[in-house]
Amino acid sequence: MLSFCRFQTKHIDLNEMNNKTLTIQLLIILVNMMLCSCATSGLKMRTEVDSLSYAAGYCTVCEYKEQEANIFWFIKGAVPDIEKCNFDTITNVLRMAFAGRQPISYPDANHKIHDFFDAQNAGCPVNLDSLAIVYGILFYQDKFRKEIVLFEQNPDILIKGMHDALTDNPKPLLGREQAENLLRDFYEKRLPARNLVKAKQYFAEIEAKTPGIQRSKSGVLYRIDKMGSNERINRDTDICRMNYRQTVQLGGVAGGENSCEYEIDRCFSYNRFPSPDFLEIIKLMGVGGKITIWTDTNFLNLRSATSPNLPLICEYELVSIEPYQEE
Numbered sequence: 001m002l003s004f005c006r007f008q009t010k011h012i013d014l015n016e017m018n019n020k021t022l023t024i025q026l027l028i029i030l031v032n033m034m035l036c037s038c039a040t041s042g043l044k045m046r047t048e049v050d051s052l053s054y055a056a057g058y059c060t061v062c063e064y065k066e067q068e069a070n071i072f073w074f075i076k077g078a079v080p081d082i083e084k085c086n087f088d089t090i091t092n093v094l095r096m097a098f099a100g101r102q103p104i105s106y107p108d109a110n111h112k113i114h115d116f117f118d119a120q121n122a123g124c125p126v127n128l129d130s131l132a133i134v135y136g137i138l139f140y141q142d143k144f145r146k147e148i149v150l151f152e153q154n155p156d157i158l159i160k161g162m163h164d165a166l167t168d169n170p171k172p173l174l175g176r177e178q179a180e181n182l183l184r185d186f187y188e189k190r191l192p193a194r195n196l197v198k199a200k201q202y203f204a205e206i207e208a209k210t211p212g213i214q215r216s217k218s219g220v221l222y223r224i225d226k227m228g229s230n231e232r233i234n235r236d237t238d239i240c241r242m243n244y245r246q247t248v249q250l251g252g253v254a255g256g257e258n259s260c261e262y263e264i265d266r267c268f269s270y271n272r273f274p275s276p277d278f279l280e281i282i283k284l285m286g287v288g289g290k291i292t293i294w295t296d297t298n299f300l301n302l303r304s305a306t307s308p309n310l311p312l313i314c315e316y317e318l319v320s321i322e323p324y325q326e327e
Contacts, residue, residue: 045157045173052186053154055179057161062176093133095155109134187307195309199296202249202311206294213294218277221294228289228318233282237324240282242316248297249311282316290317 045051096103104112112134119125161179164172174182203221207213212223233240277299285291293299293314297307 047154050154050157051174051182053158054161054173055182056153057158057163058165058172058174059161059176059179059183061162061165089129089133095159103133192308195296195307199309199311203294216277216280218280220277220281220299222281223292224285225290225292225315226285226288228286231287231321232285233321235323239322239324241319241322243319244314244316247313247315249313282318285318287318287321290315292316 045054093103112130116130116134160173163169207215207221210223213221214223215221277295278293281291281293293316295312295314297310297312299312299314
């Protein structure tokens with residue numbers, strides 16, 4: 001099944017509740033509130049954005065329902081307080097989040113969810129309006145920003161797709177196969193081409209305004225932020241420990257807020273670095289050195305994690321070099 005259609009709660013860690021259960025509960029809220037009139041019932045698709053938005057909402061929920069059908073309906077009857085959350089509040093929060101106006105931050109929502117479940121477990125009343133706001137933020141952040149943010153969305157149409165899938169509408173705006181084919185074509189063909197255009201514009205802007213920036217022999221943009229000591233990598237078998245941070249510019253805009261980061265302290269062998277271009281640049285600094293590289297997601301084989309041709313900023317610090325010793 002298409003990986004971009006999967007619901008995954010990646011960043012929530014509840015003490016007594018696993019991630020899968022929370023994700024199911026998020027969907028349960030939507031299922032139960034669909035019994036009310038839905039403000040999106042008369043919407044129609046008029047643009048590519050509308051079609052992609054509907055397909056994303058519809059396919060995501062369809063696939064998750066198939067994967068978790070049994071536990072989904074079991075938990076439906078086990079959390080009555082959560083089922084009473086106002087669907088309109090949740091969808092309004094989703095719309096605000098898509099527009100960049102989140103009523104609370106994602107970290108705050110993540111903390112508050114602990115408080116809500118602690119209160120529920122203790123038999124204390126829970127403010128359902130506040131809970132609906134928190135669920136809306138978590139639902140947006142974990143399900144759509146991370147996996148479907150790569151194209152512009154129409155929140156109302158996306159919610160309509162969710163509504164149709166959750167209520168098994170016999171006449172959806174797009175059939176399941178049609179929606180999946182639409183998304184597949186976009187992610188595999190149209191999106192990479194658009195990313196490439198944006199990336200070229202991004203790199204031109206970075207090169208023009210960044211002091212000290214250079215191009216490697218292979219054409220990769222880099223800047224040496226700190227040279228480090230005279231201790232350098234001189235054997236292909238050397239073991240290097242490096243701190244690094246990789247920032248994917250999802251919006252393709254220099255300095256934009258729409259990005260995701262990966263920060264890791266990692267040890268790896270020099271001859272197992274991801275590409276010859278990378279080796280060429282890392283050789284330029286010594287232990288204690290720092291370097292910034294501007295490239296794209298193909299450079300470090302991050303295509304599966306994001307999308308081809310997205311601008312990527314890599315910051316590296318060479319912590320130590322040790323000779324490889326066979327055991």
